[in-house]
Amino acid sequence: xxxxxxxxxxxxxxxxxxxxxxxxxxxxxxxxPGDSLIFTAxxxxxxxxxxxxxxxxxxxxxxxxxxxxxxxxxKKVGPMIFKREDSFLFHKDNLNxxxxxxxxxGGKAIILARxxxxxxxxAPILAGVGKMQYSKFLSFNIIGGALWGIGLPLLGYYLGNxxxxxxxxxxxxxxxxxxxxxxxxxxxxxKDKATRDRILNTLLxxxxxxxxxxxxxxxxxxxxxxxxxxxxxxxMARKSDxxxxxxxxxxxxxxxxxKIIKTAKLGAQDLFYKNTNGGSFTGEISASELVNLxxxxxxIGHSERRAMGESDEIISKKIKTALDNGLIPxxxxxxxxKESGSMNNELSVSSKEFVRDQLEKDLFLIRNSSFSIHNxxxxxxxxxxxxxxxxxxxxxxxxxxxxxxxxxxxxxxxALAKSEVGVPTAERVGIVGCRLxxxxxxxxxSKNISDFLKYKEIDGVLVGGASLDPKxxx
Ligand code: 13P
Numbered sequence: 001x002x003x004x005x006x007x008x009x010x011x012x013x014x015x016x017x018x019x020x021x022x023x024x025x026x027x028x029x030x031x032x033p034g035d036s037l038i039f040t041a042x043x044x045x046x047x048x049x050x051x052x053x054x055x056x057x058x059x060x061x062x063x064x065x066x067x068x069x070x071x072x073x074x075k076k077v078g079p080m081i082f083k084r085e086d087s088f089l090f091h092k093d094n095l096n097x098x099x100x101x102x103x104x105x106g107g108k109a110i111i112l113a114r115x116x117x118x119x120x121x122x123a124p125i126l127a128g129v130g131k132m133q134y135s136k137f138l139s140f141n142i143i144g145g146a147l148w149g150i151g152l153p154l155l156g157y158y159l160g161n162x163x164x165x166x167x168x169x170x171x172x173x174x175x176x177x178x179x180x181x182x183x184x185x186x187x188x189x190x191k192d193k194a195t196r197d198r199i200l201n202t203l204l205x206x207x208x209x210x211x212x213x214x215x216x217x218x219x220x221x222x223x224x225x226x227x228x229x230x231x232x233x234x235x236m237a238r239k240s241d242x243x244x245x246x247x248x249x250x251x252x253x254x255x256x257x258x259k260i261i262k263t264a265k266l267g268a269q270d271l272f273y274k275n276t277n278g279g280s281f282t283g284e285i286s287a288s289e290l291v292n293l294x295x296x297x298x299x300i301g302h303s304e305r306r307a308m309g310e311s312d313e314i315i316s317k318k319i320k321t322a323l324d325n326g327l328i329p330x331x332x333x334x335x336x337x338k339e340s341g342s343m344n345n346e347l348s349v350s351s352k353e354f355v356r357d358q359l360e361k362d363l364f365l366i367r368n369s370s371f372s373i374h375n376x377x378x379x380x381x382x383x384x385x386x387x388x389x390x391x392x393x394x395x396x397x398x399x400x401x402x403x404x405x406x407x408x409x410x411x412x413x414x415a416l417a418k419s420e421v422g423v424p425t426a427e428r429v430g431i432v433g434c435r436l437x438x439x440x441x442x443x444x445x446s447k448n449i450s451d452f453l454k455y456k457e458i459d460g461v462l463v464g465g466a467s468l469d470p471k472x473x474x
Pocket of ligand 1: 386462
């Protein structure tokens with residue numbers, strides 16, 4: 001950064017053009033020093049090293065063409081880029097930040113993003129992915145390109161002319177520009193606990209990379225009322241602490257388990273149905289209490305709770321409360337042997353009817369909700385006859401039911417079906433564009449898990465008994 005002056009002298013107009021182009025529209029260019037580079041180039045023009053008019057023309061053109069390229073790229077590759085794995089040059093996190101920014105500011109994001117490192121690179125790509133009207137995109141692109149690509153070098157040029165011996169302060173000015181351009185992001189991070197946690201988690205994950213055996217899927221460990229002691233719970237948590245795993249311990253262990261796991265995510269087995277902070281509700285645990293402990297997922301409507309009298313009406317309230325608090329509900333549905341009316345190697349009409357009925361009732365209160373970009377819903381198909389029996393549903397039948405559930409999503413809650421950016425994958429759960437995942441649960445163990453996960457429509461599994469011996473899964 002401090003070597004920008006010799007760098008610019010060395011790379012000349014062509015180098016500046018390439019950097020601005022890459023930073024504007026090639027997703028590999030997000031780390032390039034855009035703002036400070038073009039400001040310093042303007043300053044160098046004031047000292048006679050470059051011609052200011054050539055410079056601003058060139059930067060403006062590179063910025064506009066770069067954004068255009070990004071737009072075309074986004075339009076062509078579309079949702080595929082959301083499935084890319086992180087790499088040195090590509091960070092999904094930046095992509096997601098740009099998406100949030102875009103959802104917040106609409107077309108204006110193209111202009112504002114010019115001034116935000118990282119986001120700048122992804123905004124035009126996302127405009128393409130989202131198929132923004134081209135004429136609209138182009139106008140925002142030109143305005144943004146002019147404000148940024150002409151404004152910043154002119155500022156450097158102007159200051160270079162009016163401040164005597166500016167070269168003594170140039171480093172500080174460049175630092176100030178960098179600070180100003182990243183400050184909205186810093187402010188966002190400081191202000192928002194969820195963002196802070198996400199960044200912290202990403203950092204921790206980076207330090208703690210374990211094998212990602214279940215990449216692209218979600219494996220939820222429901223410990224039910226186990227184990228007996230905190231010591232055993234900690235041991236199980238350590239062994240379960242892998243990517244794509246959600247650990248749902250009994251409430252009494254949640255806080256401690258939250259401190260142990262670094263890579264896995266924390267889930268709760270239930271929550272209080274009302275959306276309230278505190279109150280006279282003996283024995284209950286509120287959604288906000290869970291969120292404050294770092295819980296991200298909540299199992300709701302498990303058949304073992306339904307058997308104790310939990311009604312669809314209460315379940316529907318729990319789903320809404322979970323979503324309203326930023327928790328991702330894992331709604332359990334599934335028929336008993338009686339309703340299934342068939343053996344487990346074929347899916348009966350009555351099973352489908354039963355599950356459809358449950359879903360209609362359980363999602364009733366969120367029917368007309370819009371899902372924020374952070375919200376997702378997970379449904380777990382857990383046929384009661386397969387739970388704890390060692391008699392799992394055949395993967396093909398589970399697949400058929402899961403496809404059926406997915407096909408219903410639009411009529412159950414239209415927002416669920418609206419997945420603007422491609423097919424949901426478990427890795428994006430709770431992140432942008434992901435609305436509905438469907439898992440299978442019921443006598444899943446380390447031996448049969450891959451029989452379910454091999455189907456792309458089965459987004460993951462909910463494991464009970466077998467999760468108490470987690471090392472078998474890794
Ligand atoms: P089992 O894996 O013990 O059959 O339990 C499934 C279950 O209920 C998970 O929620």
